[in-house]
Amino acid sequence: MNTHVRDRSGNRNRRPSHRVKEEPVPVHSENLPPGVSGGTALDVASWLAGRGYPVHPLAPGAKTPAPNCPDCRSGGHPAQDCPCHALGRWCHGFHAATTDLRTLRAWWETEPGFGIGVACGPAGLVVIDVDAHAEQLPDRQRLLPGIPIDDRVDLTGLQSGFDTLALLAAYRSRPNPCEDTSTLRVRTPSGGMHIWYRAPRGGPSLRCSSGSSPKVALAWQVDVRAVGGYIVAPTTRTAAGVYEPLPGARVPAALPLWLIAELARTGHTVEVPVAPSDAPVAPSRPRGAKTTPKGGQRLLTGLLDEVRACGASPSGTAFSEKLNRAAFTAGGLAAAGHLTGPEARRLLLEAADHARPHQPRRNVLIVEAGLRAGSDRPIHPKERP
Known part of the structure; x- marks a missing residue:
């Protein structure tokens, strides 16, 4: 493989004295309207809030959050428990992000030069x-x-x-x-x-x-x-x-599904309770197709053996990458009708739980992402004589 990679040029915190009441968020068009793309920061913040994206102010001329109030700067409480948020203050950066228009208006009227941050998780x-x-x-x-x-x-x-x-x-x-x-x-x-x-x-x-x-x-x-x-x-x-x-x-x-799989492979998943779906990852196999033809079984078995072998060491075995590769392959075999979605999940999770029994939720996340990505590329293994 000989790939040539080319370069691509491509501080004030004014405090409202009352609890801010929620104001209905308006519905905006799908594209940035002309008045917003050339409008004020408040216009853009309101448009983003209208799409359901919680926003918070950035310090004028910077890409960092607006500074905390003196009480919060001294510390002593976690951001999630800050009493300032209930009072409509912007302390603790993205933890204060909101879609409430009255709050946004109060913030940007206090400092029109604020930039705009969007809290990605919410x-x-x-x-x-x-x-x-x-x-x-x-x-x-x-x-x-x-x-x-x-x-x-x-x-x-x-x-x-x-x-x-x-x-x-x-x-x-x-x-x-x-x-x-x-x-x-x-x-x-x-x-x-x-x-x-x-x-x-x-x-x-x-x-x-x-x-x-x-x-x-x-x-x-x-x-x-x-x-x-x-x-x-x-x-x-x-x-x-x-x-x-x-x-x-x-x-x-x-x-994109392939990026979901890559992010799962590289450890970006957050462990949350996720139940595997009973639905197949691809349309049901063609009538008359065998559940596990020899070629498909041989291909998947080898990959599953690599996953199980990771159980010999708690780290340094590229477990996530190997499980993702096996799930991607199983998704392709299922898409081609060589095995069902539930069967693919069972085989993958059995191998994953054997190697990493302490992280069942993470195993599910990697398997689900790999199956979805692989279902876009059906695999038809060639049979050996």
Whole structure:
């Protein structure tokens, strides 16, 4: 494999004296109306709130939250229990985010220069944050965590998160998210890109990460903004420049299944109770098809054996990657009619629970994401004579 990667250029906290009453949120059009894209920060914040996205103020000219009140700056209580929120104050960043228009109006009337942050978790958003920082290239095995990059792969020109995300997409034979015009994309003042997606409903909850993290990362110089984080809203102006919406959709599309699988593989799932579905991952197999033909059984058995073998060590065995690969393959076999969805889940979870019996919820999340992603690519294994 000889892949050439090219560079892509692509403080005041005024306190209302009364509890703020909830005001109905208006329904806005699907696309940013002309008056909003060129309007005030309050216009944009109200439009986002109208879509159900809780927002909070950012410090004027910065991408960090507006400062806390003196009481909160001194600490002494967790953000979730802060009494300021019930009084309509903006303390603790995204923990104060709201869709209430009266609260938003009070905030931006206090400081019209506030920027806008969106709390990703409550908004149901997953944002892929692509960086373009001038940094020294790490070891090639740090570029795509969990994916060995052969020494024969030519990495000439690889300089940023644009390149590593394109490389990940190429490895998975998927479209490059940076070129996904079906979803909202925002150019950042530093030359990076925010790719907004809707988080999967009923699927795994996903958490934030930094592309430089040695533990949880999607790709080098590619951050993830999700549960536990916020994202700077389009049209926000900082000292470095403006967050500009790019041509294409003005609203987030659903997070692609292959990215869900990759985020699960790289440890971005948050452990929450999730019951596996009884529905098949693909249409029922063609009439007369065998449940597990020899080729399909042989292919899946080998992958399941790799998953079970991870039980020999509690870490360092690439368990998530191997389980995701097995689930992806099982999804493809099910889509081609070689086994049923329930049977695929049973086999996968038996192997996963054997290797990692202490994390059944996480096992379910990885299996579900892999099955969904694999169901888009039916597999028809060739039989050996």
